[in-house]
Amino acid sequence: MKRVGVLVSYFSRDLFRSWTGVLAIAGALVFYLVAIASVIGDLDRDYYALVIGGFFGFWSLLLTVLLADRAHCSTSYMILYRLPARAAFLAAVTLTAVLVTGILEIAVALFSLPRLEAPVTASMAMDLLPVWVAWLALGAGLGLHMSELVRRGWSRTALYGLLALVLFVLSERQGGAAVGLVDRLSWIPSFIVDPGRWEWLFRAVDVLIWPLAAAVRVARAVPYTVLESLSPALTLLLAAVFYGLAASLFNSKDLILPDG
Amino acid sequence: MIQVSDLTKRYGAVTALERLSLTVPAGTVFGVLGPNGAGKTTLLRLIVGLLFPDEGQIELGCLRHELGYLPERPHFPPRFRIGEYLRVVGQASRLSGGALDQAVAAALAQTGLGEFADQRISACSKGMLQRLGLAQGLLADPDLVLLDEPFSGLDPAAQAAMWALVRELRHAGKTIVVSTHRLNEVSQICSHIGILSRGRLVRSGPLKEVLVPRSQVLIKVDQLPDEVAGQLSELHPALRVNGSEVLLPDDAIRVKAAAVRLLIDAGVDVLHLEQRRATLEQVYLETVAL
Numbered sequence A: 001m002k003r004v005g006v007l008v009s010y011f012s013r014d015l016f017r018s019w020t021g022v023l024a025i026a027g028a029l030v031f032y033l034v035a036i037a038s039v040i041g042d043l044d045r046d047y048y049a050l051v052i053g054g055f056f057g058f059w060s061l062l063l064t065v066l067l068a069d070r071a072h073c074s075t076s077y078m079i080l081y082r083l084p085a086r087a088a089f090l091a092a093v094t095l096t097a098v099l100v101t102g103i104l105e106i107a108v109a110l111f112s113l114p115r116l117e118a119p120v121t122a123s124m125a126m127d128l129l130p131v132w133v134a135w136l137a138l139g140a141g142l143g144l145h146m147s148e149l150v151r152r153g154w155s156r157t158a159l160y161g162l163l164a165l166v167l168f169v170l171s172e173r174q175g176g177a178a179v180g181l182v183d184r185l186s187w188i189p190s191f192i193v194d195p196g197r198w199e200w201l202f203r204a205v206d207v208l209i210w211p212l213a214a215a216v217r218v219a220r221a222v223p224y225t226v227l228e229s230l231s232p233a234l235t236l237l238l239a240a241v242f243y244g245l246a247a248s249l250f251n252s253k254d255l256i257l258p259d260g
Numbered sequence B: 001m002i003q004v005s006d007l008t009k010r011y012g013a014v015t016a017l018e019r020l021s022l023t024v025p026a027g028t029v030f031g032v033l034g035p036n037g038a039g040k041t042t043l044l045r046l047i048v049g050l051l052f053p054d055e056g057q058i059e060l061g062c063l064r065h066e067l068g069y070l071p072e073r074p075h076f077p078p079r080f081r082i083g084e085y086l087r088v089v090g091q092a093s094r095l096s097g098g099a100l101d102q103a104v105a106a107a108l109a110q111t112g113l114g115e116f117a118d119q120r121i122s123a124c125s126k127g128m129l130q131r132l133g134l135a136q137g138l139l140a141d142p143d144l145v146l147l148d149e150p151f152s153g154l155d156p157a158a159q160a161a162m163w164a165l166v167r168e169l170r171h172a173g174k175t176i177v178v179s180t181h182r183l184n185e186v187s188q189i190c191s192h193i194g195i196l197s198r199g200r201l202v203r204s205g206p207l208k209e210v211l212v213p214r215s216q217v218l219i220k221v222d223q224l225p226d227e228v229a230g231q232l233s234e235l236h237p238a239l240r241v242n243g244s245e246v247l248l249p250d251d252a253i254r255v256k257a258a259a260v261r262l263l264i265d266a267g268v269d270v271l272h273l274e275q276r277r278a279t280l281e282q283v284y285l286e287t288v289a290l
Helices: A002-016 A019-037 A045-071 A074-080 A087-115 A122-146 A155-174 A177-184 A189-193 A195-219 A231-251 B040-048 B082-092 B097-110 B126-138 B156-171 B183-189 B226-235 B250-265 B280-288
Strands: B002-011 B014-024 B029-033 B055-060 B068-070 B144-148 B175-179 B192-197 B200-206 B215-221 B240-242 B245-248 B270-277
Touching (some): A002 A019, A002 A087, A002 B082, A019 A045, A045 A087, A045 A195, A087 A231, A122 A195, A122 A231, B014 B040, B014 B192, B014 B200, B029 B040, B040 B055, B040 B175, B082 B097, B082 B126, B097 B126, B126 B144, B156 B183, B200 B280, B215 B250, B226 B240
Parallel strands (some): B029 B192, B068 B144, B144 B175
Antiparallel strands (some): B002 B055, B215 B270
């Protein structure tokens, strides 16, 4: 853990001495000016929770990709060879992205408070923070797989292909259940036989997406169930699965890093 | 000590190392020699753990993350200061407090970078970067140090300084593996060598056994009739005739007197006779051409 802390400090210093660090801050500033400051009238709670949380979840993904690609160069050899486990290196990249984005998110959230239509209560903060943290972690977990540092063979294509499939199935589900998908694929003879055979896929997608959908309910000013209140933890679990997969790819990868 | 057994590494269809086995005894300076593309860097990266072998295994006499390593053409984060960077890598090696301060100061002093601790890495010369690379490798006082082409791109003075450092490490009893092309220095410092060629270990062992400097005799004559040239070739199969020159390699030196006598008896004017020792480079080139 101490090594991870040292590396987080190293990556942070390296980031903020580069244009990537300037980009991270500038992006947050532009977001604030466009999505918060320029909005006419007061912000409602749902807008505040979802737009800020959603943007910085994406920003966490982007910063993870940028940080991982900065680390994917031969300057990292001197760090990597002295680590008993490579996972510490990846954990540091992820944690740096989450911390930096988290700090930017808190700053934007605090600056946006005066624009809210109603003052923030402790209960609102308790609802929002776990959801935002979970989205930051999920963004970072997904971002790792976009980077060259983690990619092995077709891993990136496979993962993002799977995510595209999930989103496609989800869109079909929302647009009229299983029939829409089956109709589109009806040119394949086996699909005509039994449309119900793909029900398991829709259920699997529902299970995967549920934590995210439930977290949106938690973040919004709508009543949510006890089960839904666990959604940030489940989203974190999903992020941990993505991180674990990335660590497993990185641990057994041949590291031939470009000069940089 | 390093024990490498049946090591094979492939990059797609290219075999970088093939069934390589070698032993680096503890406390020795082991030179890894070989032309470009022979597999030297791959071997060192496999030992360090940056690459994984397809077959075979590597056993080290220390924990892998406790060795010291200088990569080929080391790069550093340019916006860090030398001392600051060494503190980071020292902390990554679990040094802290007074031990970290001492280790950084010692590494800076050992590599002659003491007065440059506050200098930005982006302002360092090639020689300074190479010394910084060595400093980070020595920071945690490792028993095993791997140096990948530590002299490439250095001017003669910097090279001499680097060799002096390697000598110091040898006297301190470290096990050092150094990959290089510089045979003359290798012959002065390395106790053992391994010669790689096309991914295979061609020779390995104590330097004096592997690279034995050999002699050869060169005879220059005025004009050499074909008939006499034929008679000379019959003296020894290794003897070579090239125009007006007769070359007797190490194996054929014992027929030197007979060759000279044959030339004089045949009335050929012997203009020049010279016995010379083959350089290490020549022996090395013959070895990698095997």
